[in-house]
Amino acid sequence: MDERLQKILSQWGIASRRQAEQMIIAGRVKVNGKVVQLGEKAKPDLDKIEVDGLPIRPENRPEPIYLLLNKPIGVISTCSEPSRRSKVLDILSTELRNGKGIHPVGRLDADSTGALLLTNDGRVTYSLTHPKHCLPKTYQVWVEGHPQESTLKLWRQGIILSGKKTLPAQVKVLREHNNSQTLLEVVISEGRNRQIRRVAEKLGHSVLKLHRTAIGQIKLQLPGESVLPIGHYRPLQDFEIDFLDAQIIKSKFS
Secondary structure, three states: OOOEHHHHHHHHOOOOHHHHHHHHHOOOOOEEEEEEOOOOOEOOOOOEEOOOOEEEEEHHOOOEEEEEEOOOOEEOOOOOOOOOOOOOOOOOOOOHHHOOOEOOOOOOOOOOEEEEEEEEEEEEEEEHHOOOOOOEEEEEEEOOOOOOHHHHHHHHHHOOEOOOOOOEEEEEEEEEEEEOOEEOOOEEEEOOOOHHHHHHOOOOOEOOOOOEEEEOOEOOOOOOOOOOEOOOOEEEOHHHHHHHHHHHHHHHHH
C-alpha cells in the first residue's frame, strides 16, 4: 500500500514526521533513484527508499522504544542544535543515540524541567503533537507574588494570547513561600509556545520555575517508587505504552 514518505520515515525510526518533511524538502530522500518532493508516496515493501544515499530496509526497522526523561534546565528539546547547546539526546546512552531514530515528542523550553517523552515511534509523535489532539499535561509552577482567586479564575477560563483564547485550564495553589512566591499546579491541554509563562506574565505573576510532572497518565513518579531524578530516564511501563496506543486510536477518530 502506498504511504506518504514522511510517514514511512517516522515509522521506521529515521526521524519524527516533521523532521522527515524537512529531509524531503532538502532533497535528502530518493525513491527508486529519484529525488522526491514533499507529499509523494511509496510502497515501503517494494520501492527502494534512500536517505542520504543509504537504503531503508524493512527488515532493519528498529524495535519501538519509549522513554520518559526528567529534563534538566538548560537542555534543549531538539535533535540538532547549530550553537552546540546540550540536547536531550546527549543524555542518552551511546547505544540509544545511534541508529535508533529516537527523538523528543514535543518540547520543553530550555529554562523548564521535567517530563519529556522520547521515542522512535512516529505514530506516537504525530498523534501527541497534532494541534487537534488535546492531551493534558501537569506542571508545578513557581510564580512571583500571590495570585488572587479572581486571577486564577481568569487563568482557568482562558485568556487571549496572540489573538486566540487559551483552552480552559486547571489551576490550584499548592503552597506559598515568604510572602513573595507561590507554587501552583497547572494542567493544560494545549501546547502553544511558552504558554504557561506567557499567561502568567499577562496576569501579572512572572514564572520563576516551571517543572512538568506528568504527560497524561505518564508521570515522573510511579506508584510506590521515588521520583525519577533530574537528568535520568526510564523505559515506559506496559500500562503507559497502552495509554499511548489509546491516544493514537483517539487521534484517528477525533
